[in-house]
Structures are given as structure tokens and as C-alpha cells.
Amino acid sequence: MAKARDTEQHIVDTARKIFLVEGRLHATTEDIGKAAGLPRTSVHYYFRTRDVLFKRVFTEALEELTKGLNSIVESDLPFAKKIEQYVETWLTFSIMYPHLDTFVVTEIINQEYVPVDKKAGVRMNDFMKQIQAAMDKGILLKMPPVHFMLNLFSLLRYPSIAAPLYKQLLDVSDRQYQKLLKERKAYILKALLKNNKK
Amino acid sequence: MAKARDTEQHIVDTARKIFLVEGRLHATTEDIGKAAGLPRTSVHYYFRTRDVLFKRVFTEALEELTKGLNSIVESDLPFAKKIEQYVETWLTFSIMYPHLDTFVVTEIINQEYVPVDKKAGVRMNDFMKQIQAAMDKGILLKMPPVHFMLNLFSLLRYPSIAAPLYKQLLDVSDRQYQKLLKERKAYILKALLKNNKK
DNA sequence: TAAAAATTTGACATAAATGTCAAACTTTTA
DNA sequence: TAAAAGTTTGACATTTATGTCAAATTTTTA
Numbered sequence: 001m002a003k004a005r006d007t008e009q010h011i012v013d014t015a016r017k018i019f020l021v022e023g024r025l026h027a028t029t030e031d032i033g034k035a036a037g038l039p040r041t042s043v044h045y046y047f048r049t050r051d052v053l054f055k056r057v058f059t060e061a062l063e064e065l066t067k068g069l070n071s072i073v074e075s076d077l078p079f080a081k082k083i084e085q086y087v088e089t090w091l092t093f094s095i096m097y098p099h100l101d102t103f104v105v106t107e108i109i110n111q112e113y114v115p116v117d118k119k120a121g122v123r124m125n126d127f128m129k130q131i132q133a134a135m136d137k138g139i140l141l142k143m144p145p146v147h148f149m150l151n152l153f154s155l156l157r158y159p160s161i162a163a164p165l166y167k168q169l170l171d172v173s174d175r176q177y178q179k180l181l182k183e184r185k186a187y188i189l190k191a192l193l194k195n196n197k198k
Numbered sequence: 199m200a201k202a203r204d205t206e207q208h209i210v211d212t213a214r215k216i217f218l219v220e221g222r223l224h225a226t227t228e229d230i231g232k233a234a235g236l237p238r239t240s241v242h243y244y245f246r247t248r249d250v251l252f253k254r255v256f257t258e259a260l261e262e263l264t265k266g267l268n269s270i271v272e273s274d275l276p277f278a279k280k281i282e283q284y285v286e287t288w289l290t291f292s293i294m295y296p297h298l299d300t301f302v303v304t305e306i307i308n309q310e311y312v313p314v315d316k317k318a319g320v321r322m323n324d325f326m327k328q329i330q331a332a333m334d335k336g337i338l339l340k341m342p343p344v345h346f347m348l349n350l351f352s353l354l355r356y357p358s359i360a361a362p363l364y365k366q367l368l369d370v371s372d373r374q375y376q377k378l379l380k381e382r383k384a385y386i387l388k389a390l391l392k393n394n395k396k
Numbered sequence: 397t398a399a400a401a402a403t404t405t406g407a408c409a410t411a412a413a414t415g416t417c418a419a420a421c422t423t424t425t426a
Numbered sequence: 427t428a429a430a431a432g433t434t435t436g437a438c439a440t441t442t443a444t445g446t447c448a449a450a451t452t453t454t455t456a
Contacts, residue, residue, distance in 0.1 A: 007434095038435095039436080041434075041435055041436080042434065045433070045434070
């Protein structure tokens with residue numbers, strides 16, 4: 001059996017869970033090894049340094065996300081439909097990897113190399129043009145597109161990032177909070193779209 | 199001159215800047231000392247351990263925030279005015295200490311003691327009742343109050359937390375991003391309140 | 397102004413995390 | 427099936443951060 005590749009993948013999976021799902025950004029190679037049922041040195045055998053593993057997890061997740069989103073933004077669905085799909089995809093991803101941008105932000109703060117997709121800026125500008133057009137048509141609340149975008153990402157990301165805090169403040173279980181997050185699509189759209197009937 | 203208290207305060211101020219403003223949550227006592235123009239051991243002289251200093255910064259900031267917000271929530275301003283002031287206070291604080299809740303969340307994740315104000319849960323429930331009443335009156339978009347609250351905090355906090363990322367994505371300077379943040383009040387309210395004229 | 401108290405800081409001890417190496421072991425391949 | 431290649435893991439070396447101590451210095455107080 002291809003044990004090697006299995007073990008390597010198993011370590012990546014374990015690290016992804018620790019870093020992106022649990023948000024334990026400073027987990028040590030010891031922690032990761034233990035969680036994977038391996039000695040710490042196995043982690044070093046496959047990835048040499050902790051940093052290589054860290055970047056691998058991080059890059060893979062970003063790629064996965066980007067792939068999903070691009071196809072939506074570039075599609076020629078009507079804007080209302082497009083934004084709905086966009087929110088849904090992000091929301092799913094957000095719940096799956098609640099700490100992805102904490103991760104990115106931490107890296108930037110600590111002056112680490114962050115593989116910013118060169119095309120990300122261009123795509124963002126393109127998206128903002130689509131937003132402006134939708135505002136002109138009266139589908140969206142009127143405001144500078146950059147604020148619309150900040151609103152959108154705030155509503156999508158913050159409740160996942162700050163989950164541990166709000167679970168405590170609202171005194172709800174993991175399961176209940178997960179349920180809340182999944183319900184959010186409707187209320188995010190309500191805060192962004194114009195037709196605020198009732 | 200009361201040099202002692204000065205030095206102690208100077209260390210707290212420096213640490214606050216590093217932890218809450220720059221978001222360098224793992225800055226070492228060496229880093230803090232250096233930034234304060236002191237040897238690392240001075241930090242230990244005043245606070246014994248890094249953790250004591252860490253918790254001090256954190257507790258003080260939370261107290262400062264809580265004090266400001268309580269007077270607003272407990273006031274008997276009409277709700278529309280109240281929410282406006284609430285947003286303004288939070289926004290100012292948010293810009294001043296962009297990393298406060300990253301801080302809290304990290305603490306919770308790492309199972310550290312977090313001094314959750316016992317009354318915070320109660321106040322939150324009270325606030326949600328006020329929200330419900332405002333929805334009944336048609337001032338706010340209708341939705342479960344908990345989602346309104348998540349929306350509110352998302353809109354207030356995320357752009358500050360994720361500033362390093364969006365500065366890069368939008369390719370804007372520190373100053374320009376600060377300006378954006380200050381403009382947000384109007385657009386946050388627009389996404390929350392009902393009277394979406396034009 | 398001399399003794400007491402408080403402070404500053406360099407030197408030391410300890411702990412925690414990382415990364416390397418080589419010996420033991422397993423799997424593959426020729 | 428034997429040698430080559432790949433893997434696992436314990437032992438070691440290094441690095442980084444923390445915290446303590448005591449000697450030197452400064453400030454306060456009686």
C-alpha cells in the first residue's frame with residue numbers, strides 16, 4: 001500500500017483541522033504529531049520544517065476557495081442570483097474553515113510571505129463594477145461599492161471568526177451556534193439587497 | 199518624580215499598542231521592552247510574568263469599552279438614536295483597538311481564563327429585547343434579534359480586524375484605509391435600519 | 397545626610413520548540 | 427531474494443523565550 005502518500009496526506013489533514021478549524025495557529029509540530037498519532041519527527045520527515053506544512057495547508061485552502069468563487073463571479077447569471085450563490089459558497093466555506101482569514105491576517109502582520117493571488121485585485125475591481133451596475137439598476141442598497149464589499153465580507157466572515165466568543169456570550173452549544181451560522185444566508189442578503197419588504 | 203508609576207504605565211501603553219493596535223499577539227517581553235526602550239528584565243520587574251501584563255492590557259481595554267457602551271444601552275434615548283450612538287462608539291473603539299476581539303478569541307481558543315463580565319450575558323439579552331421592540335415598531339429590518347446582533351458586530355468589527363488583508367487587496371495606504379473605516383457609520387446603519395430610501 | 401526602600405540591569409537557570417542525524421526497520425525493485 | 431530505496435523514530439544540538447536573582451544604582455524618608 002502507498003503508505004507514504006497516505007501518511008503525508010494524513011498529516012496535512014490533521015494540520016488543516018488544527019490550524020483552520022480549531023484556530024490553534026501556534027500549535028507545535030509536537031501537537032500536530034500527537035493529533036495524527038505520530039511522533040513529532042514524522043512531521044519533520046515529510047515537511048522538514050513546520051513552516052512548510054503551515055504554508056501548504058494555507059495555500060491549499062486558499063486555492064480551493066478561489067476555485068469555487070471564480071466560477072461564480074465570472075458566470076453570467078443575473079446579479080441577484082449571482083450574489084446569492086456567492087454568499088452561499090462563502091458561507092459554506094466559512095463554516096468549514098472558520099479561521100482562514102485570521103490565518104492570513106496573522107501572516108501579514110508577522111510579515112510572512114503571503115501568496116496573494118496576483119489576479120485577486122483585478123477580480124475584485126471587476127466584482128465592484130458588477131456591484132455598481134446592480135446598484136444603478138436598484139437591486140442593491142446604494143453606497144460606494146467598496147463599502148458594499150466590506151459589508152458583504154463582514155457579514156460572511158465575522159460570526160465564524162468570533163464563534164468562540166459569541167458561543168460564550170449567548171451561552172449556546174457548538175451545535176446551536178452551527179445552526180445559527182447556517183441560517184444566516186437569508187439575513188445577510190436582507191442586509192445587502194434593496195427589496196426590504198416587510 | 200514618580201518614576202516608578204511612569205515606567206509601569208509606559209510599559210502598559212507600549213504593550214497595548216503592540217497587542218491591540220498592531221495585533222502582534224505573540225510579541226515577547228523582549229519585543230515589548232525594546233519598544234519601550236528598556237531591557238526585558240524591567241518588564242519582568244513590574245509585572246513578573248508576561249501573562250500578567252497581557253491580562254492587564256486586555257482587562258483594561260475591555261473595561262474601557264464596557265463603560266462607554268453601558269451608558270448608551272442603559273440610556274432612554276429613542277432606539278434609532280441609541281443605535282446610532284452605539285455604532286459610533288464601537289466604531290471609534292474599533293478603529294483605536296482593531297485587534298481586541300482577535301485577542302479575546304485567541305484566549306478562549308487556548309483555554310485561557312477570560313474575564314467575561316458576568317453581566318455581559320444579561321445586558322446582551324436586554325439589548326436584544328430592545329431590538330425586538332424596535333423591529334415591532336418598524337425601525338429595523340425584521341429578523342431574529344440574534345441575527346441582527348451578529349450583523350451589527352460583524353459590520354463594526356470585521357473591517358478593522360482584517361485591515362491588513364484588505365489594505366493589500368484594495369491596494370490602499372494606511373491613511374486611506376483609516377478614512378474608509380471612519381466613513382463606515384452611514385453604511386453600517388444603512389444595512390441595519392429599515393428606511394432604505396433611494 | 398545616612399539608612400532604608402525602590403529601581404535597574406546583567407548574569408544565570410530552565411523550559412519549550414525546532415530541526416538534524418543516523419540507526420533500525422519496512423517496502424520496493426531489479 | 428538481495429540490495430536499494432523509503433520510512434520511522436530516538437537521541438542530540440540549537441535556538442528562543444521565560445523567569446529569577448543579586449549586585450549596582452537611584453530615590454525616598456526619617
